[in-house]
Amino acid sequence: MAARIRVATASLCGCFGCHMSLLDIDERFLDLVERVDLDRTPLTDIKTFGDCDLALVEGGVANVENVEVLLEIRRRCKILVAFGACAVNGGIPAMRNQVSLGECLRESYMNGIGLERPGIPNDPEIPLLLDRVHPIHEVVAVDHVLPGCPPSADAIWTFLSALLDGRPIDYAYTQIHYD
Amino acid sequence: MNESAAATVVGYVAESLATYGRDPRHLLQHLIRIQSRFSFVPDAAVEALAEALGVTRTQVRAAIAFYAFLHARPRGAFEIRFSDNITDRMLGNQRLLRLLASRLRLDGLPGWGHDLIRADGRVSIGLASCTGMCDQGPALLVNGQAVTNLDAGRIDRIADLVEEGVALAHWPGELFRVSSNIRRRGLLLSNAATDGAALRRLLDDGAQAALAEVERSGLRGRGGAGFTTALKWRFCREAPGTERYVVCNADEGEPGTFKDRVLLTDYADLVCEGMTVCAGVIGARRGFIYLRGEYRYLLPHLEAVLSRRRGDGLLGRAILGREGFDFDIEIHLGAGAYICGEESALIESLEGKRGVTRKRPPFPVTSGFDDQPTVVNNVETFLAAARVVQWGGYWLRGEGTDQSAGSKILSVSGDCARPGIYEYPFGTPIHQVLTDCGAESVQAVQISGAAGRTLAPADFDRIIAFEDLPTAGSFMVFGQNRDLLDMVRNFAAFFAHESCGFCTPCRVGGALLRNLVEKVAAGQGSEYDLTEMRHIGAVMRRASYCGLGHTAPNHVLDTLDKVPEIYRRRLASQTHTPSFDLDAALSEARALTGRTDSGATLHETMEAMT
Structure with missing residues (x-):
């Protein structure tokens, strides 16, 4: 048995659905934690990255914080995985690329229905938005993609178990067939 | 459009229909005429054509969208297109383009799919893929007519003529002079004379004997792929069918190729003779010359040749008095689509449709x-076939190599003292061509066009032959002082523009390659991007639907192998760089929020990356 490997996960501009799907591997988690140590991940609530072997990144890149987290995670990990549709191609959040950021924010914060104090938020606490939402490979090098919205638990397990065993990743047709 | 203008359009369409008929396969030819009359294809014409030809509006609009020389919105009364091959660029076309734009008070520069159109409708400026004038560039097309040897003086004259509104027919003829520049004559070019001798041989000896001579000669197609001509003719002759057709592919679109222009100018009779011989062998009654739109100026000349041959009994009914040997040739124009040089796309286009390649087989x-x-x-090929039937198969075999009989006509351009047409026996090494054309300090040769291969000096002892370096005839020379990445950028943009869009590997791959090349050229690339380029190129080669996509990444892959320094010296230091400027992507949000705090920039983060 190989040495235990260290795994981080992060969610950028996504819905956490991919992380929820990861939890759906159910009892296989018991096998997983025998072989891996978890680093920073929403599952452990650890806030800082250590050096990792593997990182799963959910979500696209939509704001300053996403950029910084992604660059940090790329520096820290050996193998980086675009985890789910938003990381792979921008996904649902990238639908805002159809309109300009200005139009988007004005519609939400200036012209929307029922706004009490219209105004585009400018608190320094709020990560500033990029003009477009990008898939993560447009910012950092990506080693693997794990497709799906979200990837099914079985697809995640196929991916993780093959990677851990050093086997080629070979999804069953049903695991990457979406309609 | 008001009612009277619409009536004019409908009237013109009716005239075109009356002259050229209502065969739906003539759709493209009608569209080309309407485009040249109105500077676009008005909606009223779309309606009228759809109605008269029994095709759908969508089919008409699809054709307009597909062909680069057809437009759904008006261009200028003078529609100017600069040839934008790398050879035009090397001759300074960008400077002249800016000069003309400023003389005509147009802002900015045109791009692919983006023409500058003056508000008064007098003039528009756009780009065209290589117009086949590389030995006398920079070149442009004005309302489809080629203007060569551009310089500041000529640009001034053109600007004056446009401003004064002088009709094109009254522009000075010297602007439109095109030279043949034949520098070296071999088997085919040494003798242009024809008096129907090949046809007489055909009629005297019979089709089988003529085909046997073509077979004996070992003649292979000169378009680049090199399929055995006799075999092609035999397959066609023996295939079941109610009619047979001969098509001459004169859609010489490969950047840097212009020898067919010269052959159609000075040897048109022999080309027609070759087509007629082929018709006699396979039993065809109709033939087509598919002439690229860029060579439209050759139309009157070619029509005159055809008409003279009809008068001489070499075309038409009962050729040379032989009852039952009827054959005639029509000229169909292309409209600025590189893909139509591929034979099945060409046939689609002949049938009036978009030039999308067919699945093969059937061939x-x-x-x-x-x-x-x-x-x-x-x-x-038709030119050679005419001579082979006239003089016999051994005549061709007298020159060349084992698998490449005869000669190859090259279009030489780029950094050399004597660009033009050179005919060599197959087996001639690259260095001899370079010596003959007066090319010194050569960094690279791009052979067989943008889709061909990049040759470094280590390759200059290799020979032109199907066994070693097959070529459709393009031969572009790059001197030591050139930056080869300029060539790569030009070709990458060319292929992204010319992909027909049907298959994903070519449509998307071509755009990705272009973007990556531009990223590297801007000094923002990384090793990772070079690996991506190789990867995308390999997928395009493997998975594209037709030859366009298979060959489109050649120039990138070849230069990555042979001259990697043109990429490497521009790479940013990191192993991976983002595909966009991270901090600039925040500027819109900074403006919207008015934030200036440290969290509102990514400068530090980006500096930490380097």
Whole structure:
């Protein structure tokens, strides 16, 4: 048995659905934690990255914080995985690329229905938005993609178990067939 | 459009229909005429054509959208297109383009799919892929007519003529002078004379004997792929069908190729003779010359040749008095689509449709024009075939190599003292061509066009032959002082523009390659991007639907292998760089929020990356 490997996960501009799907591997988690140590991940609530072997990144890149987290995670990990549709191609959040950021924010914060104090938020606490939402490979090098919205638990397990065993990743047709 | 203008359009369409008929396969030809009359294809014309030809509006609009020389919105009364091949660029076309734009008070520069159109409708400026004038560039097209040897003086004159509104027919003829520049004559070019001798041989000895001579000669197609001509003719002759067709591929679109232009100028009779011989062998009654739109100026000349041959009994009914040997040739124009040089796309275009390649098999020899057996050969192939039938197969075999009989006509351009047409026996090494054309300190040769291969000095002892370096004839020379990445950028933009869009590997791959090349050229690339380029190139080669996509990444892959320094010296230091400027992507949000705090920039983060 190989040495235990260290795994981080992060969610950028996504819905956490991919992380929820990861939890759906159910009892296989018991096998997983025998072989891996978890680093920073929403599952452990650890806030800082250590050096990792593997990182799963959910979500696209939509704001300053996403950029910084992604660059940090790329520096820290050996193998980086675009985890789910938003990381792979921008996904649902990238639908805002159809309109300009200005139009988007004005519609939400200036012209929307029922706004009490219209105004585009400018608190320094709020990560500033990029003009477009990008898939993560447009910012950092990506080693693997794990497709799906979200990837099914079985697809995640196929991916993780093959990677851990050093086997080629070979999804069953049903695991990457979406309609 | 007001009612009277619409009536004019409908009237013109009716005239075109009356002259050229209502065969839906003539759709493209009608569209080309309407475009040249109105500077676009008005909606009223779309309606009228759809109605008269029994095709859908969508089919008409699809054709307009597909062909680069057709437009759904008006261009200028003078529609100017600069040829934008790398050879035009090397001759300074960008400077002249800016000069003309400023003389005509147009802002900015045109791009692919983006023309500058003056508000008064007088003039527009756009780009065209290589117009086949590389030995006398920079060149442009004005309302489809070629203007060569551009310099500041000529640009001034053109600007004056446009401003004064002088009709094109009254522009000075010297602007439109095109030279043949034949520098070296071999088997084919040394003698242009023809008096129907090949046809007499055909009639005296019979089709079988003529075909046997073509077989004996070992003649292979000159368009680049090198398929055995006799075999093609035999397959077509023996294929079941109600009609047979001969098609001459004069859609010389490969950047840097212009020998077919010269052959159609000075040797048109022999080309027609070759087509007629082919018709006699396969039993065809109709033939087509598919002439690229860029060579439209050759139309009157070619029509005159055809008409003279009809008068001489070499075309038409009962050729040379032989009852039952009827054959005639029509000229169909292209409209600025590189893909139509591929034979099945060419046939689609002949049928009036978008030039999207067909699935093969079936090949055109069994199912070509109108799904009937069809021979499609290059201009040069028909020329050679005429001589082979006239003088016999051994005549061709007298020159060349084992697998490449005869000669190859090259279009030489770029950094050399004597650009032009050179005919060599197959087996001639690259260095001899370079010596003859006066090329010194050569960094690279791009052979067989943008889709061909990049040759470094280590390759200059290799020979022009199907066994070693097959070529459709383009031969572009790059001197030591050139930056080869300029060539790569030009070709990458060319292929992204010319992909027909049908298959994803070519449509998307071509755009990705172009973007990555531009990223590297901007000094923002990384090793990772170079690996991506190789990866995308390999997928395009493997998975594209037709030859365009298979060959489109050649120039990138070849230069990555042979001259990697043109990429490496521009790489940013990191192993991976983002595909966009991270901090600039925040500027819109900074403006919207008015934030200036440290969290509102990514400068530090980006500096930490380097």
